[in-house]
Amino acid sequence: MIKKIFTLTSLLLFNMSFSQQTPGDEQTNKILINNCFVHIGNGEIIEDGAVGFSEGKITYVGKSISNDSINEKFNVINARGKHLYPGFIAVNSTLGLVEIDAVRASRDQDEIGDFLPHIRSLVAYNAESKIIESVRPNGVLIAQVTPRGGVISGKSSIMQMDAWNWEDAVIKSDEGIHLNWPSPYSIDYRNRKLTKNKNYLKSVKLIDNFFSESKVSIKQSPLNIPYESMKKIFDGSQTLYLHANYEKQIVDGVSFLKSKKIKNIVLIHGEESENQIDFLKKHEIPVVISKPHRLPLSEDQDLNYPYKLAKTLVDGGLLVSIDLAGSMERIHTRNLPFFAGTFSAFGLEKEEALKLITYNAAKILKIDKNYGSIVKGKSATLILSDGDALDMRSNNISHAYIDGRKISLETHQTKLWNRYQNKYKKQ
Numbered sequence: 001m002i003k004k005i006f007t008l009t010s011l012l013l014f015n016m017s018f019s020q021q022t023p024g025d026e027q028t029n030k031i032l033i034n035n036c037f038v039h040i041g042n043g044e045i046i047e048d049g050a051v052g053f054s055e056g057k058i059t060y061v062g063k064s065i066s067n068d069s070i071n072e073k074f075n076v077i078n079a080r081g082k083h084l085y086p087g088f089i090a091v092n093s094t095l096g097l098v099e100i101d102a103v104r105a106s107r108d109q110d111e112i113g114d115f116l117p118h119i120r121s122l123v124a125y126n127a128e129s130k131i132i133e134s135v136r137p138n139g140v141l142i143a144q145v146t147p148r149g150g151v152i153s154g155k156s157s158i159m160q161m162d163a164w165n166w167e168d169a170v171i172k173s174d175e176g177i178h179l180n181w182p183s184p185y186s187i188d189y190r191n192r193k194l195t196k197n198k199n200y201l202k203s204v205k206l207i208d209n210f211f212s213e214s215k216v217s218i219k220q221s222p223l224n225i226p227y228e229s230m231k232k233i234f235d236g237s238q239t240l241y242l243h244a245n246y247e248k249q250i251v252d253g254v255s256f257l258k259s260k261k262i263k264n265i266v267l268i269h270g271e272e273s274e275n276q277i278d279f280l281k282k283h284e285i286p287v288v289i290s291k292p293h294r295l296p297l298s299e300d301q302d303l304n305y306p307y308k309l310a311k312t313l314v315d316g317g318l319l320v321s322i323d324l325a326g327s328m329e330r331i332h333t334r335n336l337p338f339f340a341g342t343f344s345a346f347g348l349e350k351e352e353a354l355k356l357i358t359y360n361a362a363k364i365l366k367i368d369k370n371y372g373s374i375v376k377g378k379s380a381t382l383i384l385s386d387g388d389a390l391d392m393r394s395n396n397i398s399h400a401y402i403d404g405r406k407i408s409l410e411t412h413q414t415k416l417w418n419r420y421q422n423k424y425k426k427q
Helices: 002-017 130-138 200-217 231-235 247-259 273-282 305-315 331-345 350-356 359-364 412-425
Strands: 030-039 045-054 057-063 074-078 083-086 088-093 140-145 152-160 170-180 185-188 193-196 239-244 265-269 287-290 320-323 382-385 397-402
Touching: 030 057, 030 382, 088 320, 088 331, 088 359, 130 140, 130 331, 130 397, 130 412, 140 331, 200 247, 239 247, 247 265, 247 273, 273 287, 273 305, 287 305, 305 320, 305 331, 305 350, 320 331, 320 350, 320 359, 331 350, 350 359
Parallel strands: 030 074, 030 083, 088 140, 170 239, 239 265, 265 287, 287 320
Antiparallel strands: 030 045, 045 057, 083 382, 140 152, 152 170, 185 193, 382 397
């Protein structure tokens, strides 16, 4: 029986290893995408625009160019009526860390232990994941790959979605550490209500002790790897991502981190952040809110509260992006542009909604120098859609580029679609 299982597993892995897309070749020819709607990503749009790029960098952004005026050797793509966007960025994702939930050996998102700042998602990232292949056709080209579990989950890294391995995929390694703030409440499922968490203060004290011990132990020997891993959080060269939902969690967590002189803080989830806009704005805390297709946190909230939250926070002057954690999060990554579209349908202006998954995301992750908007000198990480990419009815990506490399948009799903389409054409 064991031999049969081993054989089947080997065949599965062999099949998967030869079914992945080969990464695109480095850009050698100059490319001009002409006559399209250029969505810059920072809220601006050029309605009849063009974008040129060479050697992976954007060299021209402006009005469309007539054929007579193109005096350089460009490969010209006539994109009349199409929409050009920066590649979409998935924040707080576990892409590449889990392949099949039901197969324990393929789950690499959560390590044993509570305080694990030294755990690196980077080295666990599987660049050949079939799930990664399936999110690119909807425009998701960059992801913050984040560990889960524990009190301090570990370090996240920023990866691009077209690579042979994690070394080739990495854009920014070990850019932040993730802290899951304890809930001040416990759920009484029998009586359908929240009760006070009796262990809340004890849990907070454990976090306090770990931070204090880390700070005093950094320069001491022998080396303590978890404590040493906190060093860049204290000097401000890494970001501390605070995972919290309830209002008390948010206030207590931010106040604690500020008392520890933590400079760079980002709030993840922030379900009740609407109640603390001024507090978050005062401390310059960006918010990565949960995806909108869900029920509110509490029964007395407006049913449409999750859909309206982005507009409320943006109107309040906060820097906002979208969080992908939750049920079926890796598969749902492909729906990232449609989450932004939902926020647009509930009051957020369309280009502001686009910013949630482009410029704002890049700014929060501190990669906006090269990614997140279509600006001269930045990376040519772009997608070209037949229609509005935030609407599932018109999101049809025809071209995608990462650092100027044209990438394949074929997946095992599109292969099946073409196979059965051809079958019925013959009937």
